[in-house]
Amino acid sequence: MQEPLPADQEVEAQQLAALLSEATREDLLRLARTLVASRETSPFGDTEFEARDILLRAAARAYERFLAQKKNGYEGASVTCPHCRQAAAYHGDHARALVGLFGTLRYRRAYYYCRRCGRGCAPFDQRAGITPRQLTPALEQLATLAGTAGDSFERAAGLLEEMAGVRLSEATVARTTEDAGTRLAHLLGEGTTFGPAREWGWHADARGRSVAYLTVDSTGTRQQGPGGARAEGRMAYVAGVYNPPPLEWLRPPGPVPRLQARYLSGLYPLAALGPLLRRQALQVGMEGAELWVALTDGGGGLESFCRQNFNRPDLVLILDFYHAASYLGKLARALHPQQEEQARAQAEQWCRLLKEEGGAATLAVLRQWDWPARQPAALREQRAAVEEYFGNNLHRMEYPEYLAEGWHTGSGVVESACKTVVGQRLKGAGMRWGTDGAHALCHLRALYRSEKGQWEAFWRRQLHNRPTVQQLN
Ligand SMILES: [Zn+2]
Numbered sequence: 001m002q003e004p005l006p007a008d009q010e011v012e013a014q015q016l017a018a019l020l021s022e023a024t025r026e027d028l029l030r031l032a033r034t035l036v037a038s039r040e041t042s043p044f045g046d047t048e049f050e051a052r053d054i055l056l057r058a059a060a061r062a063y064e065r066f067l068a069q070k071k072n073g074y075e076g077a078s079v080t081c082p083h084c085r086q087a088a089a090y091h092g093d094h095a096r097a098l099v100g101l102f103g104t105l106r107y108r109r110a111y112y113y114c115r116r117c118g119r120g121c122a123p124f125d126q127r128a129g130i131t132p133r134q135l136t137p138a139l140e141q142l143a144t145l146a147g148t149a150g151d152s153f154e155r156a157a158g159l160l161e162e163m164a165g166v167r168l169s170e171a172t173v174a175r176t177t178e179d180a181g182t183r184l185a186h187l188l189g190e191g192t193t194f195g196p197a198r199e200w201g202w203h204a205d206a207r208g209r210s211v212a213y214l215t216v217d218s219t220g221t222r223q224q225g226p227g228g229a230r231a232e233g234r235m236a237y238v239a240g241v242y243n244p245p246p247l248e249w250l251r252p253p254g255p256v257p258r259l260q261a262r263y264l265s266g267l268y269p270l271a272a273l274g275p276l277l278r279r280q281a282l283q284v285g286m287e288g289a290e291l292w293v294a295l296t297d298g299g300g301g302l303e304s305f306c307r308q309n310f311n312r313p314d315l316v317l318i319l320d321f322y323h324a325a326s327y328l329g330k331l332a333r334a335l336h337p338q339q340e341e342q343a344r345a346q347a348e349q350w351c352r353l354l355k356e357e358g359g360a361a362t363l364a365v366l367r368q369w370d371w372p373a374r375q376p377a378a379l380r381e382q383r384a385a386v387e388e389y390f391g392n393n394l395h396r397m398e399y400p401e402y403l404a405e406g407w408h409t410g411s412g413v414v415e416s417a418c419k420t421v422v423g424q425r426l427k428g429a430g431m432r433w434g435t436d437g438a439h440a441l442c443h444l445r446a447l448y449r450s451e452k453g454q455w456e457a458f459w460r461r462q463l464h465n466r467p468t469v470q471q472l473n
Contacts, residue, residue: 237268
């Protein structure tokens with residue numbers, strides 16, 4: 001239900017409605033013709049797309065008519081220059097075009113020019129949140145969503161056109177998305193969190209203790225150096241706090257609870273990620289969980305990162321089971337290089353051993369294995385790799401114990417965090433990124449993959465925290 005307007009505004013609205021119907025008369029006539037002509041075929045399908053385009057154009061005309069009546073951003077003879085805080089003088093109304101959800105709109109808005117720093121400003125654009133590429137905030141949000149969720153910026157532009165009926169170039173989608181990601185990174189760096197603090201309902205383990213999980217992993221991105229030259233790939237970190245559904249045998253009957261997760265990602269040094277992740281943990285009430293479990297693979301520095309940033313004496317450190325198991329898979333393939341079936345059966349047997357007896361027992365069995373007398377280099381190398389990886393991580397490979405406690409020992413979350421947050425978007429075939437672009441996209445991907453509400457809260461904040469232009473008299 002629409003709230004009734006105060007009487008004077010209602011009069012204005014009535015007058016505007018008359019103007020709008022006049023401004024859109026041509027468009028509505030076209031729509032009527034399209035519908036009548038579709039009688040032979042169908043008013044739906046292709047006709048729907050045609051009708052949408054016509055209606056979007058009509059909406060654009062309506063907006064234009066509305067804006068044409070207003071003094072868009074005229075605030076007197078001068079305003080405070082946003083760059084140097086001196087007076088910037090009014091220099092007339094300038095015609096501009098912007099692109100919004102209804103396509104291109106033409107409008108005029110007051111323009112102020114600062115002679116001191118030689119820069120102009122338009123209070124209307126600033127207040128309305130028009131982007132440097134002249135997009136409205138609503139279109140900026142959709143372009144960024146497409147740029148974040150789509151496989152590439154080119155695909156994103158196609159997605160936007162098909163879903164929203166708005167055409168933007170690939171370059172505009174790319175630039176808009178990267179700008180939004182850069183702002184997001186900046187806000188997180190300042191300590192901003194999105195949405196209200198809310199303690200998750202942490203699920204209980206076998207002894208009834210509520211458990212919170214955290215994870216951190218690294219993944220490579222392909223980078224492009226200056227002038228398009230190949231450059232050394234930078235590592236992106238992906239970290240998260242999460243509340244997974246209980247293990248199956250601990251799950252109450254009924255629907256499986258939804259995974260709750262907050263991710264963070266960027267081309268950070270590992271140390272810089274700590275405060276950012278702790279802030280997310282604080283916002284979801286991780287302090288309230290009785291036990292913390294940190295799941296990582298054997299990557300350099302990950303375990304100490306968890307110890308330093310989530311420093312509880314009873315912090316449980318677990319080596320992600322799937323990473324450990326992948327070492328056994330490779331070892332089995334090196335032992336049976338030509339026999340896929342045998343390799344698979346051997347890997348399964350070793351993984352079962354790892355799960356049921358733990359890392360130390362598995363390593364002992366492997367050391368006493370009846371290895372062939374003559375071993376190819378690949379097998380020798382993989383044996384050494386297992387020896388080193390297991391040897392370094394035995395203290396967090398007590399899988400039978402963890403499972404008996406009802407803890408996750410690896411999960412889709414850990415295994416797929418890197419893949420879904422970064423890999424799917426940043427490692428597409430032939431994709432190369434500049435450092436800034438990759439950093440920005442990592443942040444957006446992490447927000448986008450986080451629990452429902454985070455993405456929306458970021459955009460609501462964008463809308464409601466605009467700089468205002470001060471008026472000078
Ligand atoms: Zn200035």
